[in-house]
Amino acid sequence: MTDRLPHEKGFHVSWDQIHRDSRALAWRLDGHGPEDGGWKAVVAITRGGMAPAMIVARELDIRTVDTISVKSYNNQTQSEPRIIKSPDMAIIGDGTGVLIVDDLVDTGRTLEVVRATMPKAHVATVYAKPKGRPQVDTFITEVSQDTWIFFPWDMALQYVEPYRGS
Ligand SMILES: O=P(O)(O)OC[C@H]1O[C@H](OP(=O)(O)OP(=O)(O)O)[C@H](O)[C@@H]1O
Ligand code: HPA
Numbered sequence: 001m002t003d004r005l006p007h008e009k010g011f012h013v014s015w016d017q018i019h020r021d022s023r024a025l026a027w028r029l030d031g032h033g034p035e036d037g038g039w040k041a042v043v044a045i046t047r048g049g050m051a052p053a054m055i056v057a058r059e060l061d062i063r064t065v066d067t068i069s070v071k072s073y074n075n076q077t078q079s080e081p082r083i084i085k086s087p088d089m090a091i092i093g094d095g096t097g098v099l100i101v102d103d104l105v106d107t108g109r110t111l112e113v114v115r116a117t118m119p120k121a122h123v124a125t126v127y128a129k130p131k132g133r134p135q136v137d138t139f140i141t142e143v144s145q146d147t148w149i150f151f152p153w154d155m156a157l158q159y160v161e162p163y164r165g166s
């Protein structure tokens with residue numbers, strides 16, 4: 001599969017790395033919620049946003065966690081993003097004090113759709129590519145547009161041949 005990728009580079013993220021980067025995201029967000037009450041809820045964009053959202057919610061002691069389900073990719077082929085499941089809007093309101101969390105922003109189309117449903121929410125991703133950056137309020141690491149990010153939940157440990165074969 002890898003030789004058919006349209007991306008020049010690969011950025012492989014381990015569980016340890018995503019844990020550290022998600023914690024860094026939480027620390028960056030700490031104290032930046034609305035002055036009257038801080039962050040009140042986290043909305044994870046499924047599925048990739050769920051692991052970072054759990055870590056952010058844990059670090060910032062936020063107990064209200066909901067999800068929004070958006071389907072935009074089939075492997076590496078992009079299609080029109082569709083909202084399959086919305087969060088509980090009675091809790092979310094217009095998004096004030098709500099942190100929307102995703103693993104990454106690429107073209108920004110997923111976030112465009114999500115933002116429209118919660119215009120006052122704060123959008124945070126762990127990784128960002130340049131095209132999608134305008135859709136994100138806070139992120140940790142930027143990678144180039146021609147880089148495909150591989151997450152630990154999509155990978156497995158495997159044997160590699162020694163660099164110098166016998
Ligand atoms: O900025 P964009 O170009 O819209 O792409 C970013 C989105 O694509 C991936 O999710 P995907 O739709 O593949 O679903 P998944 O999280 O369930 O893997 C990723 O987790 C982001 O949510
Ligand atoms: O670089 C990526 N990695 C994983 N999923 C993605 N969805 C859009 N871009 C990416």
Ligand SMILES: [Mg+2]
Nearest residue numbers: 046047048049
């Ligand atoms: Mg996703």
